[in-house]
Amino acid sequence: METTTNVNPPRKSLKKTxxxxxxxxxxxxxxxxxxxxxxxxxxxxxxxxLQSEAQSMMKLSADVSKAYGEYEAYMKPYLEKPVHSTTELxxxxxxxxxxxxxxxxxxxxxxxxxxxxxxxxxxQKNQQAGNIEVHLKDKKLATIEYFLNDTxxxxxxxxFYSKYGYVDLKDRDAVKEKLGEELPKRFLTYRxxxxxxxxxxDEVKSVLTPYALLYAGSLKDSQVTINKDATFSEEGFxxxxxxxxxxxxEEEAKALATQIAEKAKADQKLFDLIYTRYHNVATLMNDSxxxxxxxxxxxxxxxxxxxxxxxxxxxxxSDTNSKEQIKMVMLVDGDHQIxxxxxxxxxxxxxxxxxxxxxxxxxxGADTYYRYSLHNPEDAKNEEITYTYKAAEQNGKTSGKxxxxxKEKQNPVLDFTTTxxxxxxxxxxxxxxxxxxxxxxxxxxxxxxxxxxxxxxETATDNGRDSEGSIKLNFDNPTPDMPKGLxxxxxxxxxxxxxxxxPAMTADNAINLATITDEQMMGIQxxxxxxxxxxxxxxxxxxxxxxxx
Numbered sequence: 001m002e003t004t005t006n007v008n009p010p011r012k013s014l015k016k017t018x019x020x021x022x023x024x025x026x027x028x029x030x031x032x033x034x035x036x037x038x039x040x041x042x043x044x045x046x047x048x049x050l051q052s053e054a055q056s057m058m059k060l061s062a063d064v065s066k067a068y069g070e071y072e073a074y075m076k077p078y079l080e081k082p083v084h085s086t087t088e089l090x091x092x093x094x095x096x097x098x099x100x101x102x103x104x105x106x107x108x109x110x111x112x113x114x115x116x117x118x119x120x121x122x123x124q125k126n127q128q129a130g131n132i133e134v135h136l137k138d139k140k141l142a143t144i145e146y147f148l149n150d151t152x153x154x155x156x157x158x159x160f161y162s163k164y165g166y167v168d169l170k171d172r173d174a175v176k177e178k179l180g181e182e183l184p185k186r187f188l189t190y191r192x193x194x195x196x197x198x199x200x201x202d203e204v205k206s207v208l209t210p211y212a213l214l215y216a217g218s219l220k221d222s223q224v225t226i227n228k229d230a231t232f233s234e235e236g237f238x239x240x241x242x243x244x245x246x247x248x249x250e251e252e253a254k255a256l257a258t259q260i261a262e263k264a265k266a267d268q269k270l271f272d273l274i275y276t277r278y279h280n281v282a283t284l285m286n287d288s289x290x291x292x293x294x295x296x297x298x299x300x301x302x303x304x305x306x307x308x309x310x311x312x313x314x315x316x317x318s319d320t321n322s323k324e325q326i327k328m329v330m331l332v333d334g335d336h337q338i339x340x341x342x343x344x345x346x347x348x349x350x351x352x353x354x355x356x357x358x359x360x361x362x363x364x365g366a367d368t369y370y371r372y373s374l375h376n377p378e379d380a381k382n383e384e385i386t387y388t389y390k391a392a393e394q395n396g397k398t399s400g401k402x403x404x405x406x407k408e409k410q411n412p413v414l415d416f417t418t419t420x421x422x423x424x425x426x427x428x429x430x431x432x433x434x435x436x437x438x439x440x441x442x443x444x445x446x447x448x449x450x451x452x453x454x455x456x457x458e459t460a461t462d463n464g465r466d467s468e469g470s471i472k473l474n475f476d477n478p479t480p481d482m483p484k485g486l487x488x489x490x491x492x493x494x495x496x497x498x499x500x501x502x503p504a505m506t507a508d509n510a511i512n513l514a515t516i517t518d519e520q521m522m523g524i525q526x527x528x529x530x531x532x533x534x535x536x537x538x539x540x541x542x543x544x545x546x547x548x549x
Contacts, residue, residue, distance in 0.1 A: 045226040084498040096483035164510040171514040185289030196280040265308035
């Protein structure tokens with residue numbers, strides 16, 4: 001019997017085919033959806049603008065948190081442990097031609113001199129002590145020792161007098177009676193003030209977020225326009241961008257300012273944030289003996305409310321016939337990164353561009369650039385404050401520049417620029433900084449101009465940090481009575497956890513300057529006189545050198 005072979009391929013299941021087709025459709029449509037979302041094809045100009053603002057604020061918050069975290073990590077051992085530091089300044093060279101031969105001798109001696117500073121600080125106990133030594137040709141000439149805690153401050157010059165002179169703030173009444181000086185109850189530290197005004201980031205965020213939402217809710221679609229074919233260019237970096245323009249006419253600006261002022265006046269969280277810091281600082285000052293006239297919380301609230309009432313009155317009586325607008329123009333890239341922002345007034349006839357804020361900020365790969373400028377809208381070209389920063393990182397090396405410019409009436413009141421190169425490798429960080437500085441001096445006929453170089457390397461050790469470097473200054477246009485330059489080398493060592501002990505003040509080793517008697521003063525003069533003679537005898541060669549014309 002003959003059989004016939006079926007050569008037709010088996011028919012695919014219709015259900016399976018539909019599943020494959022459906023999956024393919026999901027992938028394609030998902031890709032299209034992602035593309036449309038990235039290109040913002042379905043978003044209004046207002047939505048694109050608000051998303052860019054939100055992303056910008058989130059990035060700023062992340063950058064601030066990162067920088068603050070790095071600062072806290074660096075400062076942590078200084079705040080939690082005693083720190084012993086040794087710093088040496090050597091090879092001090094002053095490039096100057098001085099006609100006075102005695103003064104010239106001092107300059108010559110500086111080249112062989114060395115200043116050694118010992119410092120012991122315990123932030124936990126609010127204590128510090130140390131000394132400053134002057135060395136000449138490897139010989140110690142003189143020392144000044146000092147110590148300080150909450151209520152005690154003292155010093156001594158051991159080569160000239162054996163005892164400490166000290167002031168105890170517990171004797172502040174005696175000091176006032178004897179010298180007429182009002183002393184505090186305790187010495188304040190940076191940490192005291194920091195703790196009085198510090199706040200948590202979440203606390204500020206919870207207070208400010210409602211104002212951001214108020215702004216977003218008050219903005220109308222008609223106030224935002226977009227040009228999708230713009231270009232951004234700054235410091236050699238170019239990118240396609242969208243130009244977003246946000247405008248507020250007189251009526252819109254007044255409405256928004258009124259809403260913000262009324263909300264702030266009634267905002268208990270905002271009031272508490274401000275008042276608590278004021279109260280903390282005032283209490284700290286008064287408790288420490290730095291008298292300030294603190295007003296009550298009720299009086300503070302009255303002043304707080306009056307400030308906003310005055311603002312609301314000013315808003316109401318402002319010119320309602322003006323055509324002037326507040327205009328904000330931004331360039332935004334495809335990732336909603338705000339590359340630049342300009343804020344300006346448009347004049348009473350809405351025909352001018354009176355710039356008062358101009359900023360650029362971008363990160364592209366390893367490149368970072370910031371420029372922030374505040375202008376006088378009446379003369380934006382000639383009156384401004386500008387900060388710039390540019391850096392590029394590659395293989396652990398960061399190089400770039402930063403600067404600060406303050407300009408008034410076309411002339412730079414202050415112009416500071418620095419180029420730098422910093423390298424981090426394992427536990428060692430090295431930096432080289434070249435800078436230029438020009439500033440106006442009311443007593444000089446022309447601006448003071450100088451340049452210089454700073455090198456610094458820091459190595460983390462098991463219990464501290466070791467540093468060394470150099471500083472060099474060059475005065476570009478020195479007057480005849482000014483030096484041409486100055487250079488110095490420095491070396492430092494810091495040790496964490498080294499115990500600090502301030503000596504107990506007794507009649508055998510110290511004199512209370514608040515209660516010092518005439519007899520004690522005479523004893524000091526006699527001992528110091530003998531010590532001076534001994535010092536001159538031991539350093540006869542040095543003394544003779546200065547005695548000789």
